[in-house]
Amino acid sequence: MNALSKRLRARDTQAVIQVETVGQRTLADLGKGERGIIATLTGADSPAVTRRLFDLGLVPGAEVTLLRRSPLADPAIYRVADYDIALRRHEAARVILADPA
Amino acid sequence: MSSHCAPGEGASGGSTTTSNRRFSLVGSPNSGKTTLFNALTGMRAKTGNYPGVTVARYEGKTSVNGATVTIEDLPGAYSLDPISLDESVVTQVLDRENTDLPTPDALIVVADVTTLRRSLAFVAQVLCLELPTAVVLSFNDELSARRGRIDAAQLSKALGVPVVTVTAGSSREITSLRDLMADPASWQRPPVPPPTDPSEISSWIDSVLTSADYVAPEPDARTRGVDRVLLHPVWGTLVFLLIMFSLFQAIFTLATPFMDLIETFFGWLGGLASDFIPGLAGRFVSEALIGGVGGVIVFLPQIMILFLLISLLEASGYMSRAAFVMDRVMRRFGLEGRAFVALLSSLACAIPGIMATRTLPSAKDRIATMMAAPLMTCSARLPVYVLLIGLLVPDTRWGPVGVQGLALMALYVFGALASMLTAALFSKITSRRHQSLPFYMEMPPYRLPSWRSVLLSVWDSALVFLRKVSSIILITTVILWGALNLPLRGEAELVDQGVNPADEAAVAAYTIEHSVAASVGKAMEPAFAPLGFDWRINVGVVSSLAAREVFVATMGQIVAAEDPEDPAEALQTMTHTSGPNEGEPVFTPGTIAALLVFFMFALQCFATIGIIRRESGTWKWPAIAFGYMLALAWGFGLLANVVVSAVT
Numbered sequence A: 001m002n003a004l005s006k007r008l009r010a011r012d013t014q015a016v017i018q019v020e021t022v023g024q025r026t027l028a029d030l031g032k033g034e035r036g037i038i039a040t041l042t043g044a045d046s047p048a049v050t051r052r053l054f055d056l057g058l059v060p061g062a063e064v065t066l067l068r069r070s071p072l073a074d075p076a077i078y079r080v081a082d083y084d085i086a087l088r089r090h091e092a093a094r095v096i097l098a099d100p101a
Numbered sequence B: 001m002s003s004h005c006a007p008g009e010g011a012s013g014g015s016t017t018t019s020n021r022r023f024s025l026v027g028s029p030n031s032g033k034t035t036l037f038n039a040l041t042g043m044r045a046k047t048g049n050y051p052g053v054t055v056a057r058y059e060g061k062t063s064v065n066g067a068t069v070t071i072e073d074l075p076g077a078y079s080l081d082p083i084s085l086d087e088s089v090v091t092q093v094l095d096r097e098n099t100d101l102p103t104p105d106a107l108i109v110v111a112d113v114t115t116l117r118r119s120l121a122f123v124a125q126v127l128c129l130e131l132p133t134a135v136v137l138s139f140n141d142e143l144s145a146r147r148g149r150i151d152a153a154q155l156s157k158a159l160g161v162p163v164v165t166v167t168a169g170s171s172r173e174i175t176s177l178r179d180l181m182a183d184p185a186s187w188q189r190p191p192v193p194p195p196t197d198p199s200e201i202s203s204w205i206d207s208v209l210t211s212a213d214y215v216a217p218e219p220d221a222r223t224r225g226v227d228r229v230l231l232h233p234v235w236g237t238l239v240f241l242l243i244m245f246s247l248f249q250a251i252f253t254l255a256t257p258f259m260d261l262i263e264t265f266f267g268w269l270g271g272l273a274s275d276f277i278p279g280l281a282g283r284f285v286s287e288a289l290i291g292g293v294g295g296v297i298v299f300l301p302q303i304m305i306l307f308l309l310i311s312l313l314e315a316s317g318y319m320s321r322a323a324f325v326m327d328r329v330m331r332r333f334g335l336e337g338r339a340f341v342a343l344l345s346s347l348a349c350a351i352p353g354i355m356a357t358r359t360l361p362s363a364k365d366r367i368a369t370m371m372a373a374p375l376m377t378c379s380a381r382l383p384v385y386v387l388l389i390g391l392l393v394p395d396t397r398w399g400p401v402g403v404q405g406l407a408l409m410a411l412y413v414f415g416a417l418a419s420m421l422t423a424a425l426f427s428k429i430t431s432r433r434h435q436s437l438p439f440y441m442e443m444p445p446y447r448l449p450s451w452r453s454v455l456l457s458v459w460d461s462a463l464v465f466l467r468k469v470s471s472i473i474l475i476t477t478v479i480l481w482g483a484l485n486l487p488l489r490g491e492a493e494l495v496d497q498g499v500n501p502a503d504e505a506a507v508a509a510y511t512i513e514h515s516v517a518a519s520v521g522k523a524m525e526p527a528f529a530p531l532g533f534d535w536r537i538n539v540g541v542v543s544s545l546a547a548r549e550v551f552v553a554t555m556g557q558i559v560a561a562e563d564p565e566d567p568a569e570a571l572q573t574m575t576h577t578s579g580p581n582e583g584e585p586v587f588t589p590g591t592i593a594a595l596l597v598f599f600m601f602a603l604q605c606f607a608t609i610g611i612i613r614r615e616s617g618t619w620k621w622p623a624i625a626f627g628y629m630l631a632l633a634w635g636f637g638l639l640a641n642v643v644v645s646a647v648t
Helices: A004-009 A049-057 B035-041 B085-093 B112-127 B140-145 B152-158 B172-182 B199-209 B221-230 B237-255 B256-276 B279-297 B302-314 B318-332 B337-345 B350-359 B363-375 B379-394 B402-435 B451-485 B491-496 B504-513 B516-523 B525-531 B535-543 B550-562 B567-573 B589-601 B604-617 B620-647
Strands: A021-028 A033-041 A063-069 A075-079 A083-086 A093-099 B023-026 B058-063 B067-073 B104-112 B133-138 B161-167 B438-440
Touching: A004 A049, A021 A033, A083 B112, A083 B318, B023 B035, B023 B112, B023 B402, B035 B058, B035 B067, B035 B104, B035 B172, B035 B589, B058 B172, B104 B112, B104 B172, B112 B133, B112 B140, B112 B199, B133 B152, B133 B172, B140 B567, B152 B161, B152 B199, B161 B172, B172 B237, B199 B256, B221 B237, B237 B302, B237 B318, B237 B402, B237 B567, B237 B604, B256 B279, B256 B302, B256 B535, B279 B451, B279 B550, B302 B318, B302 B379, B302 B451, B318 B337, B318 B589, B337 B350, B337 B402, B350 B363, B350 B604, B363 B402, B363 B604, B363 B620, B379 B402, B379 B491, B379 B589, B451 B504, B451 B516, B451 B535, B504 B516, B516 B525, B516 B535, B525 B535, B525 B589, B525 B620, B535 B550, B535 B589, B589 B620, B604 B620
Parallel strands: B023 B067, B023 B104, B104 B133, B133 B161
Antiparallel strands: A021 A093, A033 A063, A033 A093, A063 A075, A075 A083, A083 B438, B058 B067
């Protein structure tokens, strides 16, 4: 493990809160076609997962749209950071959305 | 924690002479690294529109300004904070303190320009390594087609490193990249490395994108439209099933004319050899070389069609959708969508399937998928299945649907079911040290497959198969021919045993019956008699340990000796030579069914055992895989024999 990876591992992605109004809803609560702004990421039990979501562009302040759910309802495809990504409900629930102002 | 990477984190690279220079290609999965690698080196690594096609490190050589340099294609990584084995490989290669692997002298970061916002987060991490770095922007044609834009010169200024745009197929742009690679020591370096602190990275990306006058592309309208159908709850599921169904029908229907041609050719060649080469040598050439090898080459068309269809699915972007649709089903078995792709590529061969497990973040999923992959019906089983189905199932059609094709599909379905259940079992057993790892999968836009890369993949599969035929299969067939035909019998002994030395077929039958191979096969009889196997089938089963296809060649040799005119006919009329069933046919429906089931389950492939050892790092898992698969093969083989014998 190189020094850089060690430092990247030590990042605290959950401390980043860029939006004032942290809401109750998460990505998993979005309906089809609905969009939201990411307020913060949670999940103290597995920070590696949160750091990965962060590196995938699910960063506080980013806009996310739920494009469609899979035929069996889970996972779902989201559009974020100008690309499409599939996430399971379990991961999506770590992404807390801002309250619509 | 400092907000920027500390300066002087390592010595500067580029100290080696030009001729030994090493460039590494890094980038997110599906960013076009492998396409660039192929363009630079002229090598033909496999590319696909599915994240995670490069599952190992590839190295190639190319020349810049007359000097030879090494180019390394690293697996895709979303971050240098690794979460999967693939990504760990990348961080290890980039780690200067790791002396086992040569540290590259310069890095080329490939960034998909249509997803630049996300890609820049990775670029920022790479720049913190403080190695000479250049950024290559890929998919520029797609960016402008979807009405986005970028100013590469300004991006270069904002990042502080050289930026080159490369569009697949443009040799002018490759040339300018080559020129740049002539002297990495002169590459511009950022005065201050980008931030790594999560609270600063977003604004850094924003400012870089603004300076580069970046306009993100619109979502791909065609992809949205196609997804509306292919990911629709009803239509999507139907299309998925239809695609899988057509895959197997195509393997049978499209290949038949080519197989007939090859068969006719080798039949003619074998006849020629036995006519013109006298005695034992003639028999060796016509039976071992032409009969054994030709009997396996017949399956080349089917293997090429299988690879053609799989690489079309990969290159078009449908494979990601299949993984997406199947994720929920896979979760029932304790796995995830990406494991479905690993299992699906095991239809070609378990080896790439097992190597594809490197993209799975979870070690538990990796082991479970590795244990399950060899149960997927690989292309080496195909020849055996085709031969046995031909004996068991009549060649009739129900409307447009061939019954033999249906039987083949049923075998594939059973194999897949067994594979999934195994995965679930191993996933349960190994989940004690469960660690929560995320499931995420990029959905690339649909892209028209490049015919060049699809045809290369088919061509490579053909070469690999032919190489296998000309090495391990040829060697096994030759050894086997010796084992079947030696020791030679003297005339006196033949007469003694009541065999007419002038009757060639009778002599051959007697020789085989008392050959070295026969004694091995007969020694195994107590273990395999319950499945209906006689010693000749046992010889075939043992020989198939080298490669499953050898079974076909072995049976071909055995029967060719008894009836060289029509081996298929001879198999059907083969009778037990001893024991309580003497004189009765060997290939009864029960025995054929047991054989099919045996081949479905047994791990008769040294190469797979080797790769499981390499990928799991211990002999424990290959031993477990071999053991449990043999137990399943024997148990279900017995069951198949009993059930089928009872109903027929």
